[in-house]
Amino acid sequence: MIRVISDPFDPGAELSAFEKEASGAGAIVSFVGKVRAAAGGDSVKALCLEHYPGVTEQSIAEIENKARERWEIDDALIIHRVGELAPGDTIVMVCVASRHRREAFEAADFLMDYLKTEAMFWKKEIREGGAVWIEPRHADYKDAARWNESGRDDEEE
Amino acid sequence: MMARILFFGKLADAAGGRSRDLSLAPETQTIDDLVSALSAKEAALASALNENSVRFIVNEMIASRDAAISDEDEIAFLPPVSGG
Numbered sequence: 001m002i003r004v005i006s007d008p009f010d011p012g013a014e015l016s017a018f019e020k021e022a023s024g025a026g027a028i029v030s031f032v033g034k035v036r037a038a039a040g041g042d043s044v045k046a047l048c049l050e051h052y053p054g055v056t057e058q059s060i061a062e063i064e065n066k067a068r069e070r071w072e073i074d075d076a077l078i079i080h081r082v083g084e085l086a087p088g089d090t091i092v093m094v095c096v097a098s099r100h101r102r103e104a105f106e107a108a109d110f111l112m113d114y115l116k117t118e119a120m121f122w123k124k125e126i127r128e129g130g131a132v133w134i135e136p137r138h139a140d141y142k143d144a145a146r147w148n149e150s151g152r153d154d155e156e157e
Numbered sequence: 158m159m160a161r162i163l164f165f166g167k168l169a170d171a172a173g174g175r176s177r178d179l180s181l182a183p184e185t186q187t188i189d190d191l192v193s194a195l196s197a198k199e200a201a202l203a204s205a206l207n208e209n210s211v212r213f214i215v216n217e218m219i220a221s222r223d224a225a226i227s228d229e230d231e232i233a234f235l236p237p238v239s240g241g
Binding site for chain 2: 033049050052054055058059080091092112115116117118119120121122123124133134135136
């Protein structure tokens with residue numbers, strides 16, 4: 001299930017509900033992403049996330065489909081917040097249920113790498129020193145490239 | 158009918174707004190033509206829209222720069238995305 005929401009959510013409650021739904025799976029991996037309190041040596045006051053309703057959900061569905069082509073996933077949950085968030089707020093949650101743990105770990109890792117670089121969100125950090133639009137770092141693209149068919153990324157930083 | 162133009166992320170800053178409704182000139186047949194028309198009038202948009210990293214969506218589908226557009230379309234300009 002994919003949810004793009006502006007209201008805060010409770011990751012613990014979401015995981016409990018997901019566990020019930022995915023009964024029968026041998027492994028459940030969950031990841032919770034939080035808004036960092038500092039960036040580039042500057043303190044972050046807020047994070048503003050923008051999305052394109054309909055299109056953003058579709059872009060996440062495509063990422064989930066890619067994961068499902070690669071691993072045997074019983075169930076997946078992706079929750080992403082939009083709007084204004086404060087440091088410490090939960091911004092994203094990914095849960096994957098599968099038969100065995102390796103698949104669940106890898107699929108959750110893959111989903112996060114692609115949520116960072118391909119899902120249609122635009123992120124602005126409101127720092128002490130002003131507002132900055134955030135684009136994926138080289139390291140983020142490199143993380144996503146790890147999953148390419150060749151499985152190799154020999155490029156040096 | 159008017160075309161609905163959407164600007165996301167930093168492109169909205171360059172455009173001075175997230176959306177505008179526009180009656181396309183007869184010579185504006187493609188996204189590329191639209192970029193040229195917008196660029197001719199607004200310097201901030203000219204540099205922002207011509208970056209290689211900008212992607213285009215027409216009626217909620219990814220489109221190429223030579224995609225045909227009309228006054229009935231919703232056309233979106235997207236800078237690099239960043240989630241998570």
